[in-house]
Amino acid sequence: NAGVMQNPRHLVRRRGQEARLRCSPMKGHSHVYWYRQLPEEGLKFMVYLQKENIIDESGMPKERFSAEFPKEGPSILRIQQVVRGDSAAYFCASSPWRDTGELFFGEGSRLTVL
Amino acid sequence: AQKVTQAQTEISVVEKEDVTLDCVYETRDTTYYLFWYKQPPSGELVFLIRRNSFDEQNEISGRYSWNFQKSTSSFNFTITASQVVDSAVYFCALSAHNNAGNMLTFGGGTRLMVKP
Numbered sequence: 001n002a003g004v005m006q007n008p009r010h011l012v013r014r015r016g017q018e019a020r021l022r023c024s025p026m027k028g029h030s031h032v033y034w035y036r037q038l039p040e041e042g043l044k045f046m047v048y049l050q051k052e053n054i055i056d057e058s059g060m061p062k063e064r065f066s067a068e069f070p071k072e073g074p075s076i077l078r079i080q081q082v083v084r085g086d087s088a089a090y091f092c093a094s095s096p097w098r099d100t101g102e103l104f105f106g107e108g109s110r111l112t113v114l
Numbered sequence: 115a116q117k118v119t120q121a122q123t124e125i126s127v128v129e130k131e132d133v134t135l136d137c138v139y140e141t142r143d144t145t146y147y148l149f150w151y152k153q154p155p156s157g158e159l160v161f162l163i164r165r166n167s168f169d170e171q172n173e174i175s176g177r178y179s180w181n182f183q184k185s186t187s188s189f190n191f192t193i194t195a196s197q198v199v200d201s202a203v204y205f206c207a208l209s210a211h212n213n214a215g216n217m218l219t220f221g222g223g224t225r226l227m228v229k230p
Contacts, residue, residue: 033217042205042220043159056217089157095216103209103216105151107158 004029004094004106005074012112019079019086021109025094032075033103034067037089049075050098082113116141118208120221127196128229135191135224137206143167146210148182148189149218154202162204165189196228 005024013019025032030051035043036059045059049069060067064082069075079086089108096102117140127133139148150162163173165182173180177194193200203225207218 031216035218035220042222043207043218045217045219048217091159093216093218098216102164103149103218105159105161110157 004092004104006090006092006106006109008109009107010110010112012114013082014114015083016081019082019111019113021077021079021090021092021111022074023077023092023094023106024074025092026096026104029094029096029104031095031098032069033093033095034075034077035091035093037091037108039088043091046077079111082111084113087111087113116143116146116208116210116219118206118219118221120204120206120224122224123222124225124227126227126229129198130195132192132194133196133226133228135193135204135206135226137189137191137221139187139189139206139208141208141210143210146208149205149207149209150180150189150191151205151207152202153205153223159205162191193226196226198228198230201226201228 004026007022032049034046036046037043047060047067048056052071064080066078089110091108092106093103119138146167148165152160152162170182170184179192181190203223205223206221209216209218
């Protein structure tokens with residue numbers, strides 16, 4: 001049983017470029033969550049998606065950030081025109097159902113903006 | 115709104131000492147889950163425990179034990195006879211039933227350093 005797969009594990013971008021982070025949930029999981037961990041801080045919720053729908057994006061910055069979870073394929077977190085402050089670890093988690101408290105995390109994608 | 119507070123930002127102990135990591139939470143929901151995660155220097159999140167709000171029984175798993183006190187909204191984590199491999203950042207988290215499903219609210223983390 002494969003766990004939650006995130007790629008790339010490490011990504012380096014220059015200011016102004018785009019970053020795309022991918023998350024393949026565990027098999028059978030249709031709920032995906034993205035979290036951001038800034039250096040030396042705890043994890044902060046960004047967005048909750050269910051297949052083809054954004055359920056809650058209250059933690060997403062208003063500009064430059066977007067997320068999708070298409071019917072086929074992985075969930076993608078997209079950051080346009082990256083700035084140094086976007087440097088962080090981005091974690092994806094998936095769950096089989098809503099409200100069960102079962103949440104499985106990937107190993108994270110570490111974005112460094114030069 | 116939910117909130118998780120880990121007042122201890124950093125703890126340093128000597129190997130074999132017992133150490134308790136504090137976690138205090140706030141929520142208006144009557145049904146919720148509490149979690150502890152370990153984040154070793156390699157950076158991944160390691161799940162340690164999930165406890166639902168209706169189960170106040172304390173739990174022990176090897177050298178780890180958890181004390182859930184609903185009356186004080188606390189969910190403390192104790193490591194007995196600490197080892198160097200326990201050195202990591204530990205996060206307490208809360209998931210309450212709301213429109214965001216299993217969304218977790220994390221505390222700021224406690225960095226534990228176990229010295230030989």
